[in-house]
Amino acid sequence: METARSVSFITMGCAKNEVDTSRMRSHLIKAGYSISEDPEAADAVIVNTCSFIQAATEESIEAILDVADFDSVRSGRAHLVVSGCMPARYGDDLASEITEAGAFVPCSKEDDIVAIVDDLFDLDRSELGCSGVELGREADPAPVSSYVKISDGCNRFCSFCSIPYIRGRYRSFGYDEIESRIDDLVRRGSREIVLIAQDTGRWGDDFEEPRTLAQLVGDLAERFPDTWLRLMYIQPEGVTDELIEAIASHDNVCDYFDIPFQHVNPRLLKLMRRKGSIGEFDRLTRRIRARIPDAALRTTFIAGFPGETEEEFEELLDYVSECDFDYIGVFPYSREEGTHAFELPGQIDEDEKLDRAQRLRELADAVCAARISERVGSVRKVLVCGEEDDGQVFGRAMCQAPDVDGVTYLDAGSVGEIVEALIDETLLYEMEGSVSPCNDVL
Ligand code: SF4
Incomplete structure (x- = not known):
């Protein structure tokens, strides 16, 4: 049943937001909406926002204002909808600032997108001859590589991070839901599924009968033997021997570990409300390499956290110069209102943060490029x-x-x-x- 209305998406931020967009898109297609790749021609434009850090919020606001300026929106022919992290983080304040938007959809309400869009068009499903919204099935080819979220939210409350306030408490998605999502993507052509979450390693520990990420990966690897599976965002505590074994023992699970450390100095890690030390991180990477010598390792670090002294920053540089990571992401600390670190003394000047991040990035590039060049001949x-x-x-x-x-x-x-x-x-x-x-x- 076609509603003869088209919806277009503009997605800001990270892969997790891409997954949310794809989910809303799928709900709308099943409910009879068509998806337009041209936002200026669509009957509704959904800007799925990111506000993880200030820079992302600013980019999202720019995107919203661009859409608000479309002829179609200004003339009232098309509706502007703002979804995702910004409505979740700023709530009613956002509605009073962005009066052009017809609806605000925080992350927790994204599964109600059909009813919300129906409302904008004054669409009555009983008049369309249907009562539910599960009308169709997505038929478009899926990307070669697709992201699938296995949980949402986070309980860790790292002191610099706004995610737990935006996305709420950690909740794992059930095996059946994850399997059915992957099944749909594989059926439509995906050959790689990237499993993501804010805290991937924790999957299943909130079930009545707890399960582990290792079990999930093992089950999915056997269920989808012709599909690559890849895990991202495993916090250090989540890299168990059971998980390393599950990755090592399945050919279709990528030997890839993405483990954010954020820093190596114990005092700063404590201020970040995170665990770890150089000794613990070394033991962790040795455990992985003992079982999978050629595993690819990725981590991320924050430069310029409040109170980081030049000596502590140099400790991080020393670690990076000797570590055996293949990929290292570097971010300057972003001071986010509402987080614990926002209030910490010793906030570092913006230019100094950018300078430290640049020094760290240049060093990381040199170290990683040397490791990557060792792949020649393999x-x-x-x-x-x-x-x-x-x-x-x-x-x-x-x-x-x-x-x-x-x-x-x-x-x-x-x-x-x-x-x-x-x-x-x-x-x-x-x-x-x-x-x-x-x-x-x-
Ligand atoms: S683990 Fe820490 S950095 Fe990652 S989402 Fe949770 S609170 Fe944020």
Whole structure:
């Protein structure tokens, strides 16, 4: 049943927001709405906002104001809807600031998107000849690589982070829900599923009969043997021996560990309300490498946290210069209202924070590029992801996560295939490979 109305999405922020958009999109398609790739032509535009940090909030506001300025919205022909983190974080204050929006949909209400959009169009489903909203099934091809959220919210309350205030308490999604989402994506063509959450390693510990991430990964790996599975955002405490074993023992689970450390100095980690020390982090990486010597390791660090002395920052530089991580994300500390760290003494000047982040990033690039260059001569499975305008085929090896770790350029391959490639060259984070004749080798 078509409603003959079109909806367009503009998604800000991280992969978790992309997943929320895809979920709302799916609800709307099933309810009979069409999805338009042209926001200016759509009957409703949903800006799915991010407000994790101030810079992201500012970008989201810009996107909202751009849409509010569309002829279609100014003339009243189309509706503007603001969803996601901003309505969750700023509540009614946002409604009084952005009067052009017809509806605000915080994260917790995103599953009600059909009723909310129906309301904007004064649409009565009983007049359409249907009472529910599960009318159709998504048929569009899914991306080669898709993100799937396994939980939402976070209980950790790291002192710098606004997520627990925006997304609420941690809640795992059930196995059946996750499996059915993956099943749908695989049916529509996804070859890689990236499992994400704010705190992935905690999955299942809030069930009446607790389960573990290792069990989830093992079950999914066996249920979807032709699909790559990849885990992102595992807090250090979540990297159990059971999880390392589950990753090691399934060929279709990427040997990839994304473990945010944020700092290595114990005093700063305590102020961040996080655990760990150089000794503990070293033991953790050794445990992984003892079982999976060639695992790809990624971490993130914050530079310029309140009170970080030059000596403490240099301790972080020393650690990075000697660590064996393949990828290191670096962020300058962002002072977020409402968080514990906002009130801490010793806030560091903006220029100094940017300068420290830049120094750390340059060092991390040098360390990681050297590690990545050691891959020359190795043979890697590569998922073919696309073609550049000039026909150059590219993909990602198991050691390269989407959006953050660069790509592998190939001399052959069709999108969606998993090929074996000999790595001929690397350039910083990018790799180049020659494909062996035997294709789809998962
Ligand atoms: S683990 Fe810490 S940084 Fe990550 S979402 Fe939770 S509170 Fe934020």
